[in-house]
Amino acid sequence: MKQLRDLSKQKIGVVAAGHSSVIANMAGLKLPLESKPLQALVSEPVKPIIDTVVMSNAVHAYVSQSDKGELVIGAGTDDYVSYSQKGSHDIVEGTLNAILELYPIFSRMRMLRQWGGIVDICPDASPIISKTSIKGLYFNCGWGTGGFKATPGSGDLFAHTIANDEPHKLNAAFNINRFVSGDLVDEHGAAAVAH
């Protein structure tokens, strides 16, 4: 922690997703994040059947097909805060019940595997790309369930923020101080599945 507190000559950018709060704690920082498991599951491979991602807010699930033919299926986060990276039966059951509302024929599919990762969620469901109260320490986090589609843009803006010690105009609103000033960027309705 002593090393992290003295960053006068160096800069550190932290991009640790679900474990951002763990690293922030090492520097004595408290981030406005909740870390929760997010699960997904994959079926046995089948011939091409879906050529897009199908998402439904009504039944609360999504499905797409990988190049190998597996159906990739998921829904919202687990209901509880945890760092446990594993799947659970209730999520499989709830997610597949939702998918079967859309595609009853998938009841004949066999699932191959499931997994869980930890996602970092801000109260306003928007990311943080920001410098912090510790000079030279920057965080890019809070992407929740939607971080990898944003990777090129968020990486570019994070690099700009670190290099200039100021945000680019595109990420100025995504600063950490918005949780003090109240200038929140409420994106809770932006995803087809819950954050």
Ligand SMILES: Cc1cc2nc3c(=O)[nH]c(=O)nc-3n(C[C@H](O)[C@H](O)[C@H](O)COP(=O)(O)OP(=O)(O)OC[C@H]3O[C@@H](n4cnc5c(N)ncnc54)[C@H](O)[C@@H]3O)c2cc1C
């Ligand atoms: C099941 C599931 C499905 C998802 N589906 C989608 C989707 O469809 N679309 C989408 O856009 N996003 C999706 N996401 C979210 C997406 O995966 C994340 O938002 C994204 O990967 C975050 O990228 P990142 O580079 O910030 O962090 P990560 O890719 O998680 O990388 C963080 C890295 O930090 C490392 N790390 C952690 N702690 C430490 C430490 N103490 N010291 C050193 N290194 C550390 C980790 O090992 C890891 O390599 C999904 C996530 C999950 C779990």
